[in-house]
Every structure is written in structure tokens, then in C-alpha cells.
Amino acid sequence: MKILAVEDNKELAASMLEFLSQDNNICEHAENYEQAVDKLSQYTYDCILLDIMLPDGNGLEILKFIRTKNISSGVLIISAKDSLDDKIVGLERGADDYITKPFHLSELQARLRAIYRRKQLNGDHVITFNEIALNTDTLEATVNSKFLDITRKEFELLLYFLVNKNRVLSRQAIAEHLWGDYTDNLANLDFVYQHVKNLRRKISSLNGVDYIDTVYGLGYRFKSTAI
Incomplete structure (x- = not known):
């Protein structure tokens, strides 16, 4: 898979990308709204890890951009433990799944694989x-x-x-x-x-x-x- 992680926490982003890269995924990182929109405007990704809270904007606005531009990437929202409203709004706007911080990296990987199977392989491996x-x-x-x-x-x-x-x-x-x-x-x-x-x-x-x-x-x- 080719994955874009939109996450402003550099330590968490580094951990995610290192772990996912071990499975030979192509992993890229955007640490804010501006970088994310720039990458999404130029490149294609199978899955996007999308943090809701960003220093220069809201991840839900990126999700809106993704759907407005008909970008077919799967989207996994990364949300804070108590942000139920953000999860609901994200799913209503077309996100494929969400995961709540803190999470195990193995669960993150499993959810990404499931999204990829649903989006690209009709649910089959x-x-x-x-x-x-x-x-x-x-x-x-x-x-x-x-x-x-x-x-x-x-x-x-x-x-x-x-x-x-x-x-x-x-x-x-x-x-x-x-x-x-x-x-x-x-x-x-x-x-x-x-x-x-x-x-x-x-x-x-x-x-x-x-x-x-x-x-x-x-x-x-x-x-x-x-x-």
C-alpha cells in the first residue's frame, strides 16, 4: 500500500511510519493541513491516516477536500479518546473507519489492511x-x-x-x-x-x-x- 499519514505529533508519526514500512508499505508524512493538501493535490495514495487536530486546520476539512476532489483513497481517522462528535462527522463525510488514541500499531495496520481490501479488492485478500x-x-x-x-x-x-x-x-x-x-x-x-x-x-x-x-x-x- 501507499500510505499518507497526516499527523502533527512527530514522535507518533515516526512510530507509525517505521512500523508500517516494515511491511514494505510506501509511507509518507504530512504534519499539517497545508502539507497534506499539497501532497493530495499531486500524488495518489491507497490509504490516508488522518488526524483530526492539526496546528493549522481541522482534519475534517481535509476529508472534505478529499471527497470534493473525488480522491478514491481509503481514510482512517485518528481521533482523541473523547472526540465522539468528530468520529461521527468524519464517518458521515465519507471516512472509512476510525481509531482512537492511544492505539496499538498492530491494530492500526489491521484496520488499514481491512480498508484496502474493501476499497480495492472487494473485501477479499x-x-x-x-x-x-x-x-x-x-x-x-x-x-x-x-x-x-x-x-x-x-x-x-x-x-x-x-x-x-x-x-x-x-x-x-x-x-x-x-x-x-x-x-x-x-x-x-x-x-x-x-x-x-x-x-x-x-x-x-x-x-x-x-x-x-x-x-x-x-x-x-x-x-x-x-x-
Whole structure:
């Protein structure tokens, strides 16, 4: 998952990002309203951790911005123990869930995974498309019921393609999703081509169909029919 944590408590933010990164999630941080809106205007995220109390605004206003701009990210509200009204308003405005401070990081991770499954995988941890199957819990992939020997990044790339079937994904969008927004500073995105090439080769080695179409000048598209 690509996660944005909007949290002004630097110590808590660091703990959350360190813990979630151990699961190979791409984690980014915004410590106030201005930074959050700036990131949300430029980049896409699977899930957003949204603190209600911010030094320069209210997290509920960020939630309003998210829904007004039709941003499809899942939203997990982080609320204070006694802020029942904020939880209710947040859920009414489209948040997917909330968690109350203090909380265990393992619970935070479980709630994020649940939101991701509901939003992206129709509530299931296994996503299947024809001969391809991905298990997001075990991070295993199969093609024609045979184990697909791929790296974690290749697994995330294949999942990203499957979730976005028939949509053209630019190399920049793929890079940001898998490596975070620091890719803005890279001279080129040739490593995306290499990952796509390796993924196609490994799927073909198990007699899988090549669904990945190169859209010249734009990026790639995972087609729902064979190429």
C-alpha cells in the first residue's frame, strides 16, 4: 500500500511510519493541513491516516477536500479518546473507519489492511484474474496454479495492474505508487520499464497470457483480453 499519514505529533508519526514500512508499505508524512493538501493535490495514495487536530486546520476539512476532489483513497481517522462528535462527522463525510488514541500499531495496520481490501479488492485478500492469482496476506502469486517467483516490487506492480485493469498507467504513476514521491528527483524512470519487462517474462515462463500492453508515449495498460 501507499500510505499518507497526516499527523502533527512527530514522535507518533515516526512510530507509525517505521512500523508500517516494515511491511514494505510506501509511507509518507504530512504534519499539517497545508502539507497534506499539497501532497493530495499531486500524488495518489491507497490509504490516508488522518488526524483530526492539526496546528493549522481541522482534519475534517481535509476529508472534505478529499471527497470534493473525488480522491478514491481509503481514510482512517485518528481521533482523541473523547472526540465522539468528530468520529461521527468524519464517518458521515465519507471516512472509512476510525481509531482512537492511544492505539496499538498492530491494530492500526489491521484496520488499514481491512480498508484496502474493501476499497480495492472487494473485501477479499485474494484477487484472481483468469490464470493469475495474488494473495495479499501471504504476498504469493500463482500463474496456472504454479508459484510465480517474483520480487516484492513485482508483486506490488502486478497487483497495481490488476486493480487498474484497462486503465493506462503512466511510468510516473507506477513509480510514485511503488517508490513514493521522491521519484520526482530521479533523472529517468527506466527502472519501471525493467520491472515491467521482468514481470512479463516471468508470467510468460509459466505459460501465462501477456496482458500488459505498452502504450507508447504514455505508459502501460493491463488489458482484460489477451494481446
